[in-house]
Amino acid sequence: MLNWNKIYYMLLDLPIKLLVRSKVIPTNLRTEVYFDSLKSMIYVLPYNSKVDLLTLRIQCLRQDLPDPLVPLNIDGVILPRYIFIHDQPCVLSLYNKELYFISLFHNYLNLHYANPALDIKLVPVSVMFGRSPDIESKTTKISAYFYFLKKIKKIFTVLWLGRDSFIFFSRSLSLRYIVINYGTDKYITQKLARMARIHFARQRLVSAGPRLPVRxxxxxxxxxxxxxxxxxxxxxxxxxxxxxxxxxxxxxxxxxxxxxxxxxxxxxxxxxxxxxxxxxxxxxxxxxxxxxxxxxxxxxxxxxxxxxxxxxxxxxxxxxxxxxxxxxxxxxxxxxxxxxxxxxxxxxxxxxxxxxxxxxxxxxxxxxxxxxxxxxxxxxxxxxxxxGGRSRTGRLLEPxxxxxxxxxxxxxxxxxxxxxxxxxxxxxxxxxxxxxxxxxxxxxxxxxxxxxxxxxxxxxxxxxxxxxxxxxxxxxxxxxxxxxxxxxxxxxxxxxxxxxxxxxxxxxxxxxxxxxxxxxAATANSINLCSTVLLASRQLSLSRPQFLAQLACYLELLRNIPYSLEITVPDLTPEALLTYALEMNKFTVEYNTISDVICLSRDQAVLMTYYRNNIQHLLILPSLVANIIFRHPGVNRTQLQKTIMLLYPLLKAELFMRYSEKELSPLIDSIIDELTRQGLIDVNKMQFYPEKIFLHVLKLLAESISETLQRYAIIFSLLNKNSKLNRSMLENKSYMIAQQLSILHWINASGFFDKAVFSTLVLTLRNEEYINDTGDIVNRKVSKIYNILSKLVTSDVLSTIENSILPISKLASKDAFGEQ
The missing domain is CATH 3.40.1130 (Glycerol-3-phosphate (1)-acyltransferase)
Incomplete structure (x- = not known):
């Protein structure tokens, strides 16, 4: 660089450092831009602006990227590390002449032709001071003869928007790839320049948006x-x-x-x-x-x-x-x-x-x-x-x-x-x-x-x-x-x-x-995971070792059998997750000489169900597998799969789950293998038994689905005992029984008796042909699933449900069943 250029840049660099605070996008440059080789990089900028260049240089030095002012020396050929696509207008020129950047592109391509091992990466970079979209009625084109006005405008732009500036790095482009596939002639360099112009125009559109219409x-x-x-x-x-x-x-x-x-x-x-x-x-x-x-x-x-x-x-x-x-x-x-x-x-x-x-x-x-x-x-x-509106339960609502x-x-x-x-x-x-x-x-x-x-x-x-x-x-x-x-x-x-x-x-x-x-795309975090652990306990309290063991079980399930490729699971240990949750004051700790006890009050528990429901779909199938094995020791694989196949359509509709029926069977096998690996179940002659050593972990996992099964038991018990219920009455009575059940059995979930959940469930029953198009109940199918559910909920809960249904049966017998 010439000495006068160095002086010029030094003088310009000081006010830029004082006035400009730029943000780099994307923040994870190494991942999104693909910097394979930092030494052989060229920055491609849209406009000939020394302010933009120095703003870029400041961030490059902070990000440990090559200095754009330090030229490349390739086999004795020294070329600049930056290229401006739009050169500054020439006021006195009355004819078109070849732009400087096209010749630079051509020189770089020729170097690749002469040196097969060379692979220079072009990194398009946009520097924006402010991201205000243009107005439709406003013309932004400025003649080359008023180029000096642009310089003045740039000064005021930096003064006003210097702390609202952005540097956009785009994905790098290999010049070696271009040489191999397209050659090195002038047509390619012109096409490359044209593509760069289109890219920068699109980048502007992406970051600032289209031109604003006058209202x-x-x-x-x-x-x-x-x-x-x-x-x-x-x-x-x-x-x-x-x-x-x-x-x-x-x-x-x-x-x-x-x-x-x-x-x-x-x-x-x-x-x-x-x-x-x-x-x-x-x-x-x-x-x-x-x-x-x-x-x-x-x-x-x-x-x-x-x-x-x-x-x-x-x-x-x-x-x-x-x-x-x-x-x-x-x-x-x-x-x-x-x-x-x-x-x-x-x-x-x-x-x-x-x-x-x-x-x-x-x-x-x-x-x-x-x-x-x-x-x-x-x-x-x-x-x-x-x-439509905000979810009151933490689950997704019907769209x-x-x-x-x-x-x-x-x-x-x-x-x-x-x-x-x-x-x-x-x-x-x-x-x-x-x-x-x-x-x-x-x-x-x-x-x-x-x-x-x-x-x-x-x-x-x-x-x-x-x-x-x-x-x-x-x-x-x-x-x-x-x-x-x-x-x-x-x-x-x-x-x-x-x-x-x-x-x-x-x-x-x-x-x-x-x-x-x-x-x-659900995200598991310390709060919703810890809420899931504690809410599975009827006493709403666990000793610290029990709590950490249960949390470790959930983390291993999510990591080893991920619900989807897009879910995110914290990479922290159970101890770190619990420590963070306690710092958030969501749970309380009772200290004693044996072991700390992590607990929730009843009011806290009702609130924490919201966060548990955010990720309930991630663990619902492992919980169902655990529930069946816990309540039916000795169940075989075929019986287990048939039961889950019957219940899964209800879960899928309520929780918007992703699995098809074809995916379900191998998934159940994977869950069984993981629970076996964790030592929660024992396989004996193709039958599954709870492992006594970790019985408390399996029981808490099984309890995570208990409220859902209780809701299903309510509605199928109503259908089984009352063949003359219309849809509206079915939803209302289910809601009333669920509300009563939550009081009598201290069910600490505000969404347990949500009317919208029962409305979705009734619609699913029709889609799954438990209720046919004429509004009649298909007794055979209803009885079959009711018999399954009656064995998956506790006897005291089932007794409360059936006792609550008796007065409804007398009332419903007076009405003719019909679709409303």
């Missing part, structure tokens, strides 16, 4: 939609009002729904939320985010579909995505959050509001569908909660398919970019609403969201532990439709005329698949 222009465009024009006319005719009045009502609904995205608000709240999260949460764990980034860079429209457990979900997810280099999504938020001042703030953060139901307002439904379709047309990423249907309709209307659904599991160690959930499940009315309730909620803020984000297996909508409905493209642009007959069934299948994939 009024968006309204005007929606008003020209054929669907909305027709809906306005129908509104005027049905309500006997003028077209002008109907149009004003339409605009009012658009204002109620639509977001008012503002990058400055996002930047401000990034500061506020960073300060808040650092005090509330110890750490964020993020898994599989790279698959989302790759899809976004390939040009996919991303739809984030997370589970919904807290009001924190959308704030945390947008925050995480922003800091992972992805544009914040537009979020479908409940209309209950549209109160002052939160509603205004959320709109500017990208929230658009949705009513709980569209019934009674066809105009609203059409406007919302058109608005959502317009977001997809613009290439915006979108987030919505397929469960609501309205917004998902509109998403499928958007692709049928010819959206140019592929739409991909990303299921997301969000795991908490503390949910701030869990106490209010308990009250709601016990019959108290849901508290309406408002400013003062929000202020009261702020007083409850404390140490919330760690949060886990696991991005599940993507569902590419177009590919899915091609597999399930090969002729779906025939319906493109006809969606306005008639909905395809297959739409409802396909949307339901997609919804269930998304729920299964959310559960496939």
């Amino acid at each position: 009024q222009n968006l309204f005007n465009k929606l008003l020209t939609s054929k669907s909305i024009i027709k809906a306005i006319k129908d509104e005027a005719r049905n309500k006997n009002i003028s077209l002008e009045k109907a149009k004003k009502n339409t605009i009012k609904l658009m204002e109620e729904i639509s977001a008012n995205f503002s990058y400055e608000t996002i930047r401000l709240f990034d500061r506020v939320l960073s300060w808040t999260w650092n005090r509330l949460y110890q750490r964020f764990y993020i898994f599989n985010i790279e698959r989302v980034r790759q899809l976004a860079e390939m040009g996919h429209n991303i739809v984030y579909v997370p589970c919904h457990r807290s009001h924190m979900d959308y704030l945390l997810l947008s925050y995480v995505l922003y800091h992972q280099g992805l544009a914040p999504p537009y979020i479908a938020a409940g209309i209950n959050l549209n109160f002052w001042p939160i509603g205004t703030v959320l709109r500017r953060l990208g929230a658009f509001f949705i009513r709980r139901t569209f019934k009674g307002s066809k105009l609203y439904s059409i406007i919302f569908r058109e608005y959502l379709s317009e977001l997809f047309m613009h290439g915006c990423s979108v987030e919505y909660f397929i469960e 609501k398919t309205g917004t998902l249907t509109m998403t499928v309709q958007a692709i049928l209307r010819g959206v140019s970019r592929p739409i991909t659904l990303i299921p997301i599991y969000i795991g908490y160690e503390h949910v701030m609403e869990v106490e209010s959930y308990k009250e709601e499940l016990h019959g108290l009315p849901k508290k309406k969201e408002g400013f003062w309730q929000m202020m009261r909620g702020l007083r409850k803020l404390c140490n919330f532990g760690q949060v886990y984000f696991n991005f599940g297996e993507p569902l590419i909508l177009g590919t899915w439709l091609s597999q399930k409905v090969p002729q779906w493209r025939d319906h493109i642009d006809t969606i306005e005329i008639q909905r395809p007959t297959w739409l409802a069934s396909i949307v339901h299948e997609i919804a269930i698949t998304l729920m299964v994939r959310i559960n496939n």
Whole structure:
């Protein structure tokens, strides 16, 4: 480097170090960028900017990466370690001349041709000061003759956005691979440069998002939609009002729904939320985010579909995505959050509001569908909660398919970019609403969201532990439709005329698949694991050795027979997990001279069922195997498998489990082998017996499914004793008996008598033909499974259930069984 260049860089380096604080994306550079050889690297930047280059250099030195200002010396040939794709405009030049970077590319390719052992890696790097998307009506092109204005603008950009800068490293590209497969001529270098330009344009789109529509222009465009024009006319005719009045009502609904995205608000709240999260949460764990980034860079429209457990979900997810280099999504938020001042703030953060139901307002439904379709047309990423509302029990809720249907309709209307659904599991160690959930499940009315309730909620803020984000297996909508409905493209642009007959069934299948994939990405942590251990004990207490032995059993089951390839299991020891859980003040310890006792009060136990339910599906089958062996010593493999095969469809529907019937048999064998390896069961002449030495571990494992089996026993006992129950009565009576059972037998689970669980169970009974299409009970099948369940629950619980059913039998005999 020339001396004057060194002086120039030294002078420029000092203010940059003072003014710039950049974030590196991705955070795990070695994994995602694939740095095979650090010595032979070249940084490829989009623009000729010394500020960008020095900003990159600061981070490279911090990350132990090669200094971009130190040139490469290859066989005596000295070439720079950085390349600018867009050279600075030449004001005085009146003709096009070969760009410098193309000749550099060509030189590097020629070196590979002469040296077969050489393999230089190109690493594309984008340096962004701020990530504000452009405005549609605003032109950003600046003539080369005003290049000096860009320099001035850059100075102010660094002053204003220097601490909001990002450095995006993309996957490295092997020049050796290019030479082998494509050669070294000038055409290849030009093509390589063109591909680099496209890549940087896509990187900008991924991180900042598409150009923002002017809100009024968006309204005007929606008003020209054929669907909305027709809906306005129908509104005027049905309500006997003028077209002008109907149009004003339409605009009012658009204002109620639509977001008012503002990058400055996002930047401000990034500061506020960073300060808040650092005090509330110890750490964020993020898994599989790279698959989302790759899809976004390939040009996919991303739809984030997370589970919904807290009001924190959308704030945390947008925050995480922003800091992972992805544009914040537009979020479908409940209309209950549209109160002052939160509603205004959320709109500017990208929230658009949705009513709980569209019934009674066809105009609203059409406007919302058109608005959502317009977001997809613009290439915006979108987030919505397929469960509709927050889970009060910790399990996934039955999916609501309205917004998902509109998403499928958007692709049928010819959206140019592929739409991909990303299921997301969000795991908490503390949910701030869990106490209010308990009250709601016990019959108290849901508290309406408002400013003062929000202020009261702020007083409850404390140490919330760690949060886990696991991005599940993507569902590419177009590919899915091609597999399930090969002729779906025939319906493109006809969606306005008639909905395809297959739409409802396909949307339901997609919804269930998304729920299964959310559960496939579940995250086990110290709180939900320790809750699972203690809640299996009837006394809600265990000695420390018993507790650690049980925790070790669960960890080995999850590690040796993983529920799916995407679940995450802590790599800590049982002792470390227990120590952390005690530090979170979720459990209490009673000290004595023999051994410490880990315990829960009854009130604590009800709250902790929420966290246990987050991962109940991970251990439910091992628990069922243990329960059958514990209560039926000497059961053989065939009997065991037949029993599980009968019960599994109920578990699958309730917990959105992933296994097919074909996968179940080898899985049961794997569980038996693992329990045998752990010394919990003994195999004697192909029969299974509890191992006495570790009987307490097997018993606690068996108890984890006891509440589920008790619920099944309630509903099948009702069906077995009452052939004249209709669906509504079956659900209500099951709920009432479960509530009574929880009081009499101290069942410490608020979700035990959740009405939604019984509603799902009754629907499953119909799908599995325990109840036929005419509403009649198939007595033979019901009796068979009732006999199985009656032997898997304790005699005192079964006696309470049967005694509770006697008065119902007399009442039900007066009613004719019919479908309601």
